[in-house]
Amino acid sequence: MFQYQCLNPISKVGLDGFTNDYTKTEEIEKADAILVRSASMHEMKLPENIQAIARAGAGVNNIPLQDCAEQGIVVFNTPGANANGVKEMVIAGMLLASRDIVGGVEWVKQEKDNENVGKLAEKQKKQFAGCEIKGKKLGVIGLGAIGAMVANTAIYLGMEVYGYDPYISVDTAWKLSREIKHIANVEDIFKECDYITLHVPLLDSTKGMISKDSIAMMKDGVVLLNFSRDLLVDETALIDALETGKVKKYVTDFANPTVAGAKNTLVTPHLGASTAESEDNCACMAVKELRDYLENGNIHNSVNYPNCDMGICGVAGRIAINHKNVVNMISQFATVLGGAGMNISDMTNKSKGDYAYTLIDLETPATQEIIDKLDEIEGVLKVRIIK
Numbered sequence: 001m002f003q004y005q006c007l008n009p010i011s012k013v014g015l016d017g018f019t020n021d022y023t024k025t026e027e028i029e030k031a032d033a034i035l036v037r038s039a040s041m042h043e044m045k046l047p048e049n050i051q052a053i054a055r056a057g058a059g060v061n062n063i064p065l066q067d068c069a070e071q072g073i074v075v076f077n078t079p080g081a082n083a084n085g086v087k088e089m090v091i092a093g094m095l096l097a098s099r100d101i102v103g104g105v106e107w108v109k110q111e112k113d114n115e116n117v118g119k120l121a122e123k124q125k126k127q128f129a130g131c132e133i134k135g136k137k138l139g140v141i142g143l144g145a146i147g148a149m150v151a152n153t154a155i156y157l158g159m160e161v162y163g164y165d166p167y168i169s170v171d172t173a174w175k176l177s178r179e180i181k182h183i184a185n186v187e188d189i190f191k192e193c194d195y196i197t198l199h200v201p202l203l204d205s206t207k208g209m210i211s212k213d214s215i216a217m218m219k220d221g222v223v224l225l226n227f228s229r230d231l232l233v234d235e236t237a238l239i240d241a242l243e244t245g246k247v248k249k250y251v252t253d254f255a256n257p258t259v260a261g262a263k264n265t266l267v268t269p270h271l272g273a274s275t276a277e278s279e280d281n282c283a284c285m286a287v288k289e290l291r292d293y294l295e296n297g298n299i300h301n302s303v304n305y306p307n308c309d310m311g312i313c314g315v316a317g318r319i320a321i322n323h324k325n326v327v328n329m330i331s332q333f334a335t336v337l338g339g340a341g342m343n344i345s346d347m348t349n350k351s352k353g354d355y356a357y358t359l360i361d362l363e364t365p366a367t368q369e370i371i372d373k374l375d376e377i378e379g380v381l382k383v384r385i386i387k
């Protein structure tokens with residue numbers, strides 16, 4: 001039996017993927033797993049009983065990944081599961097920034113009691129007019145699940161698309177339209193593009209990537225779209241650029257006091273993934289990942305531990321060991337198991353950065369005594385009997 005806690009509302013369609021062996025708890029001390037969306041976990045103390053955290057979404061900047069890894073807690077996300085939802089918001093954002101659609105709608109509302117509203121509209125509409133996106137240059141920074149979809153869709157809309165991602169995955173590269181121009185230097189995007197959209201994770205290396213200097217390189221009247229995270233942009237510098245008209249519009253999904261009432265901003269309340277489809281997709285993927293980890297020890301889509309798969313646990317015994325990626329671990333595991341007369345029938349060891357994971361199938365079920373001995377080995381962070 002397993003217990004899980006939800007730190008945010010998680011789609012029922014996804015939670016229905018848990019079998020009767022799972023129950024929901026409000027007590028973190030009882031939970032084996034946590035499901036989370038955007039709730040910040042940085043100040044939370046995670047008890048030893050927590051085995052895994054699944055972020056029903058892409059961005060994991062709300063989770064202390066390193067601390068979790070150090071506690072042997074595997075953190076998952078759901079790559080691509082909400083990408084279409086965000087892509088549709090980005091396309092909407094480009095259109096809303098191109099004509100003053102929001103201002104026009106507001107104007108009509110204000111004139112709701114004016115019986116000449118139709119006639120007046122013909123006179124007033126020029127103040128809300130703008131341009132089309134067809135033929136304009138769009139720079140996409142970050143060509144992962146979302147960026148690739150935005151780039152491909154913009155091609156269909158007749159835009160000239162420049163794509164920049166020095167770490168692009170082979171899978172995503174295959175999915176990109178051949179009409180997208182591959183940009184090797186992000187400054188070319190700053191200098192050339194009419195619209196620039198950000199689709200990178202918030203990391204130390206990406207924080208503040210849109211700075212006073214990068215804004216200075218941009219074309220006058222550029223539109224900046226940020227559906228990734230607010231800290232990617234030096235928003236104080238951006239507000240100055242919006243005041244002068246250097247940046248025509250800032251479309252952002254991240255409300256904060258700096259941008260909420262600022263001139264020429266279109267701010268949405270983190271709505272990118274708020275569609276029934278995205279919420280269901282993320283929750284289904286998150287639940288699947290947690291179940292495979294808790295029931296079989298397999299890891300798929302972890303952001304702090306390596307992927308590892310030994311299939312469904314149909315053997316007599318299986319143990320999972322989360323440990324530091326240091327020398328001599330496997331021989332120590334084998335010594336403990338061999339010393340207890342336990343024969344290893346299969347084994348996988350994978351590493352990711354400073355952390356590693358070993359799954360061991362045994363011809364006999366593991367005992368608590370063995371687990372305690374493995375736990376004593378220096379560098380071992382967590383040991384679990386799967387079966």
Ligand SMILES: NC(=O)C1=CN([C@@H]2O[C@H](COP(=O)(O)OP(=O)(O)OC[C@H]3O[C@@H](n4cnc5c(N)ncnc54)[C@H](O)[C@@H]3O)[C@@H](O)[C@H]2O)C=CC1
Nearest residue numbers: 058059142143144145146165167199200201227228272273
């Ligand atoms: N507004 C919303 O509701 C949502 C926001 N997001 C945000 O969007 C971000 C991207 O999401 P996905 O596309 O699903 O993630 P992803 O992991 O599929 O793609 C991120 C891409 O950024 C690239 N990248 C990393 N550093 C870079 C750099 N310095 N310059 C250029 N490219 C760089 C990576 O190589 C990768 O291809 C998330 O990390 C999250 O912060 C994601 C989903 C919903």
Ligand SMILES: O=C(O)CCC(=O)C(=O)O
Nearest residue numbers: 037038057058059273274
């Ligand atoms: O769960 C949400 O609504 C936020 C989605 C998001 O920002 C993400 O997946 O990175």
